[in-house]
Amino acid sequence: DGGITQSPKYLFRKEGQNVTLSCEQNLNHDAMYWYRQDPGQGLRLIYYSQIVNDFQKGDIAEGYSVSREKKESFPLTVTSAQKNPTAFYLCASSSDRGPWRPQHFGDGTRLSIL
């Protein structure tokens, strides 16, 4: 079955470390997105990519970086510059090339600081 796979499901980071969250899709979607979810708040867009080798900042890109070298993969790196990285991270993809139109979501990665 087609879908989005995020790994790992739980991730722990020491302060000062960079960590990379994986997102892979086999839906042949052009557009992919990374969201952050905090308790009591709506999802907020970190980065999105409409096509391979191109990506754009979302509302809260500071302290994060991404790459889109392959259509099916859109990894997110949480850098040491992100001061409050503890959150639930969701990856999404869309068949629309238009921005901001996620339709399929992964199961998420929960990141915690040790």
Next chain:
Amino acid sequence: KNEVEQSPQNLTAQEGEFITINCSYSVGISALHWLQQHPGGGIVSLFMLSSGKKKHGRLIATINIQEKHSSLHITASHPRDSAVYICAARLLQGAQKLVFGQGTRLTINP
């Protein structure tokens, strides 16, 4: 004030009850999404609508563009409907950004 507001934030009901979750928005939109987030965190898209009403099984979504309001209804609720329900508005302006409500946590007791 958030551009998309949901109410209630938490809702507990007994199995079989009719459930209504509300979503109000303060900006012009081209469409509104209803999403379901399971306890494990994964999200499933339930509806995308720009006018009127859509129905899928026991779920019904309505939208009133003039009043800037949408509702999600669940008939004959069941414990397996327990989840967080999220509305998201696709803005008309700019890059047609999706703005998410904070979610409604629904618990259906047997």
